[in-house]
Amino acid sequence: xxxxxxxxxxxxxxxxxxxxxxxxxxxxxxxxxxxxxxxxxxxxxxxxxxxxxxxxxxxxxxxxxxxxxxxxxxxxxxxxxxxxxxxxxxxxxxxxxxxxxxxxxxxxxxxxxxxxxxxxxxxxxxxxxxxxxxxxxxxxxxxxxxxxxxxxxxxxxxxxxxxxxxxxxxxxxxxxxxxxxxxxxxxxxxxxxxxxxxxxxxxxxxxxxxxxxxxxxxxxxxxxxxxxxxxxxxxxxxxxxxxxxxxxxxxxxxxxxxxxxxxxxxxxxxxxxxxxxxxxxxxxxxxxxxxxxxxxxxxxxxxxxxxxxxxxxxxxxxxxxxxxxxxxxxxxxxxxxxxxxxxxxxxxxxxxxxxxxxxxxxxxxxxxxxxxxxxxxxxxxxxxxxxxxxxxxxxxxxxxxxxxxxxxxxxxxxxxxxxxxxxxxxxxxxxxxxxxxxxxxxxxxxxxxxxxxxxxxxxxxxxxxxxxxxxxxxxxxxxxxxxxxxxxxxxxxxxxxxxxxxxxxxxxxxxxxxxxxxxxxxxxxxxxxxxxxxxxxxxxxxxxxxxxxxxxxx
Numbered sequence: 001x002x003x004x005x006x007x008x009x010x011x012x013x014x015x016x017x018x019x020x021x022x023x024x025x026x027x028x029x030x031x032x033x034x035x036x037x038x039x040x041x042x043x044x045x046x047x048x049x050x051x052x053x054x055x056x057x058x059x060x061x062x063x064x065x066x067x068x069x070x071x072x073x074x075x076x077x078x079x080x081x082x083x084x085x086x087x088x089x090x091x092x093x094x095x096x097x098x099x100x101x102x103x104x105x106x107x108x109x110x111x112x113x114x115x116x117x118x119x120x121x122x123x124x125x126x127x128x129x130x131x132x133x134x135x136x137x138x139x140x141x142x143x144x145x146x147x148x149x150x151x152x153x154x155x156x157x158x159x160x161x162x163x164x165x166x167x168x169x170x171x172x173x174x175x176x177x178x179x180x181x182x183x184x185x186x187x188x189x190x191x192x193x194x195x196x197x198x199x200x201x202x203x204x205x206x207x208x209x210x211x212x213x214x215x216x217x218x219x220x221x222x223x224x225x226x227x228x229x230x231x232x233x234x235x236x237x238x239x240x241x242x243x244x245x246x247x248x249x250x251x252x253x254x255x256x257x258x259x260x261x262x263x264x265x266x267x268x269x270x271x272x273x274x275x276x277x278x279x280x281x282x283x284x285x286x287x288x289x290x291x292x293x294x295x296x297x298x299x300x301x302x303x304x305x306x307x308x309x310x311x312x313x314x315x316x317x318x319x320x321x322x323x324x325x326x327x328x329x330x331x332x333x334x335x336x337x338x339x340x341x342x343x344x345x346x347x348x349x350x351x352x353x354x355x356x357x358x359x360x361x362x363x364x365x366x367x368x369x370x371x372x373x374x375x376x377x378x379x380x381x382x383x384x385x386x387x388x389x390x391x392x393x394x395x396x397x398x399x400x401x402x403x404x405x406x407x408x409x410x411x412x413x414x415x416x417x418x419x420x421x422x423x424x425x426x427x428x429x430x431x432x433x434x435x436x437x438x439x440x441x442x443x444x445x446x447x448x449x450x451x452x453x454x455x456x457x458x459x460x461x462x463x464x465x466x467x468x469x470x471x472x473x474x475x476x477x478x479x480x481x482x483x484x485x486x487x488x489x490x491x492x493x494x495x496x497x498x499x500x501x502x503x504x505x506x507x508x509x510x511x512x513x514x515x516x517x518x519x520x521x522x523x524x525x526x527x528x529x530x531x532x533x534x535x536x537x538x539x540x541x542x543x544x545x546x547x548x549x550x551x552x553x554x
Contacts, residue, residue, distance in 0.1 A: 011359065020415065024176055035350060035431055037229075040501040045368060052262050053264070057153075057256065057263060057298060057302075058258060058261050058263070058377070061294055061297045061302055062258055063315070064297060064302050064305060064306065064315060064316060065293065065294075065297065065316045065317055066198045066254075066314060066315060066317055066319065067315040067317075068552035069211060069319070070254045071252060071320075071322070073100060073251075073451060073505070074317065074319065074322035075254045075257075075340070076096075076097055076324070077096040077097060077098045077099070077258075077291055077298070077322055078096075078099045078289060078317070079286050079287055079289075079290065080094070080095050080096075080099060080136060080286065080289055080291075080449040081283060081284040081286060081288030081290070082103070082106060082280075082283050082284055082285070082286055082288050082289065084131060085505070085506035085507065087506060088123070088124065088362055088475050088505075088506060088507040089124060089125070089126050089128070089504040090111070090114060090123045090124075090126055090131060090470055090508060091107075091494055091496070091506050091508060092106065092112070092496050092506075093498065093506050094109045094199050094248060094496030094497050095324070095497075096410060097322065097394065098321075098322035098323055098324070099112045099321075099323075099324075099499075099553065100324070100395055100396040100397075100496065101317075101323065101328050101329055101332075101396060102289050102293050102324065102328075102332070103289060103496055104389050104396035104397065104398055104496070105142070105329065105332035105333065105362065105389065106135075106138060106139065106142070106292075106306050106314050106332075106497065107398050108362040108387050108388075108389055108398050108400070109139075109141055109142055109361070110134060110135055110138040111123075111361065111385075111387055111398065111400050111494075112125070112138075112362065112387055113134050113137055113138050113141070115385075115400070116385055116403055116404070118134065123508070135283070135367070136273075136276055136277060136283070136538050137273075139283065139554050140269070140272060140273045140276055142296060142332060143272060143295060143296060143299050143423070145335045145361070146194055146296055146299060146300045146331060146332070146335045147299045147300065148300075148304075148335070149301070150267065150268075151266070151267050152265070152266045152267075152269075152272040152295075153264070153265055153266060153283045153295055153298035153299050154263070154264045154266060154272060154275045154276055154279070154300045155220055155261055155262070155263055155264075155292075155294040155295045155298060156261075156264065156279045156282055156293050157260045157261065157282065157290050157291070158260045158261070158262050159288070165484070171319055172184075178248045180367070186227060194442020199407060206405060213284070214480070217434050225420050231350060243411055255420075256387075257287060261294065263298060263394055268353055285361075285467075286359075288384060294329065296332070297316075298316065298329065300335075300337070302398060304337075305327070305331065305337040307337070308336050308337040308354060309327045309337050309339055310327075310338070310340070310353065310354065311339075312340075314327070315335075318326040318329055325355040326337070326339055326340070326341065327339050329364070329389070329391075329396070330356065332356065332362075333356075333360050333361075333362055333380070333389070334358065334360045334379075335357050336354070336356070336357055338354040338355060338356065338357075339354065340353055340354060340355045340356075341351075341355070341356060341364060341366070341375075341377060341380055342355040342356065342375060342376070342421075343355055343356055343374050343377035343378055343379050343418045343419065343421060343422070344377075344421075345355070345357075346422070346425035348425050348427070353425075356377055356379045357375060357381065358379060359379045359382065359384060360379060360380060360383050360384070361383055361384045361385055361387075362383050362385065362388070362389060363380050363381060363382065363383035363387065363388035363390050363407075364376060364380040364381075364388060364389050365380075365381065365389075365390050365391070365399070365533055365534065365536060366391035366533065366535055367390075367391065367392050367393065367532065367533040367553065369533075369536045370532040370533055370535070372389055375423070376536065377418075378414060378417060378418055378421075379418070381536075381537050382414070383387070383407060384407065385402060385404070385407065385408050386400060386401040386402075386403060386406040387399070387400040387401075388400070388537075390493075390530075390533060390553060392529060392533075392553035392554050393554075394496075394554055395497070395500075395554045397493060397495045397496075397551075397553055398493070398494040398495050399491060399492070399494075399495060399534070400491070400492055400493075400494075401489055401490060401491050401492065402462075402490070403484055403490070405486055406485060407444050408485070408491060412472065412477060413441075413477040415475065416443055416472075416476065416477055417469070417473070417475070419439065419442050419443055420439065420472060420473075421469075422442075422468055423438070423442075423448055424469070428498060429469050429470075430467060430468045430469065431466065431467055431469060431472075432454050432466060432467075432468040433459075433460045433464075433465050434465075435451055436456055436459070436467060437449070437452040440452065440455075441470075443476075445533070446497050447477065455475070458475070458526050459471050459472060459475060459552040461537070476539065481500060485499075485515070486515075487514065487515055487516065488512065488513065488514050488515075489512075489513055490512060490513070491509060491510070491511045491512075491543070492508045492509065492510055492511075493508065493509040493530075493536065493551045494506075495509075495511075495551060495552060495553075499551040500554055501551075501552075502547075502549055502551075504542045509545060509547065510543050510544065510545070510546040511543050511545040512543070513534075513538070513541055513543050514541070514542045514543075514544075515538050515540055515541050515542075516540045516542075528550045529553045529554075530543070530550055530551060530553055531543055531550075533553065
């Protein structure tokens with residue numbers, strides 16, 4: 001059995017087959033897209049309706065991510081790999097604004113693997129090989145968390161031939177997508193190709209190799225030219241050197257990139273991980289972030305993502321500013337591309353609004369909550385691990401701690417809060433007294449009419465028609481409303497942008513946090529976005545950063 005990287009370009013099929021010794025003779029059927037090669041005395045089909053199916057998958061994912069027209073400047077800003085800082089062995093680097101919507105969740109999963117799966121104590125002394133393995137493990141974990149069908153799609157480039165014998169039966173290219181082929185043949189879809197462009201793309205794929213970057217080192221200037229884009233005036237003020245660098249920079253052609261994409265379908269976790277390991281170097285090259293994003297989108301399913309989004313016509317990357325949407329961020333955090341950050345779904349004026357369906361591994365806090373634009377639910381404020389993505393108006397960073405007791409365990413009281421809030425969709429902190437019976441029933445508490453009437457009188461003694469969350473919790477879950485957490489602990493902060501880091505070095509910032517049990521009269525001297533954001537979870541927090549340098553959220 002042989003395997004090749006599939007393409008609509010017939011010359012590429014011939015080249016790939018020759019490279020793996022699969023081709024003895026080749027037949028091209030005129031007026032069709034079918035290409036056959038002889039192997040072991042039998043003719044094997046190298047292109048067929050499977051190409052239609054694969055091209056359709058990529059086209060749908062492309063439109064979901066970028067919209068109907070790809071903004072070349074934004075695409076350029078997203079073209080970078082997962083590369084580590086030379087100043088901090090485990091800190092990923094982000095070169096331009098935009099891809100933090102993917103890089104920050106990957107950094108968070110990566111830290112979770114290091115700190116709580118591998119029990120790494122010192123993040124500065126990890127060998128390069130172990131970093132690479134942990135990164136691939138984290139990428140695979142994300143694919144598992146977003147997937148619900150058991151089938152995974154690993155997206156790579158056509159000039160990468162996967163030849164892992166262990167995957168030969170379970171991990172296949174698009175020619176073995178039976179359901180997709182059937183649908184493509186049924187629809188009779190035909191993809192038009194231009195012979196001249198096809199030849200040009202083939203030459204490009206054979207001669208233009210992705211720029212490689214070694215883990216743990218800064219990219220060369222050539223790599224930066226391929227992986228960076230012009231900075232916006234709002235993000236940073238350009239120097240003369242930056243202006244000259246912009247003039248010399250050559251933008252990658254997104255059409256060429258998309259013409260080189262191929263999908264590998266894996267029907268097990270093992271085959272998916274083996275496939276990712278086989279193409280592992282691609283993730284540190286120029287298009288690593290985008291390739292992985294496509295793998296996530298296709299493993300989840302384009303149609304499923306659109307069904308989960310609040311507006312199915314939206315795209316995942318803003319075509320003007322280039323930032324990832326909340327749906328894209330939530331897809332990485334909870335496996336659902338929902339557009340909101342509260343707990344569970346809400347029905348507001350007859351409109352169903354989807355929220356976070358369960359507790360997540362990685363949490364989320366945002367400065368927007370301090371500014372009263374939104375409210376983050378319990379699920380995201382209390383993740384399974386003490387790692388949070390921090391959102392400012394324009395950027396995503398990561399806050400984490402080694403103190404596992406920082407996150408509250410799920411108990412009856414926490415579940416009761418979540419269910420209470422589902423009856424309070426507008427987040428007022430109270431419910432209508434008439435809803436008490438339904439609330440008690442949802443919590444599996446006594447809900448007979450006589451008992452409910454007694455509790456209504458007690459909890460709404462002034463006959464205002466409302467029952468507050470505080471009075472409800474004190475009545476039914478006394479003493480469980482507070483959770484024991486350490487009063488002092490260390491926090492670390494990651495910001496992947498060098499221009500936002502101290503001395504331009506991407507490193508972890510360390511701080512010592514103090515959280516008094518009760519609010520005391522105090523003079524507030526720290527009004528930084530960082531502390532304002534963190535107080536949405538820890539209202540009484542005081543934070544002292546190392547060298548008295550407050551890290552930037554932008």
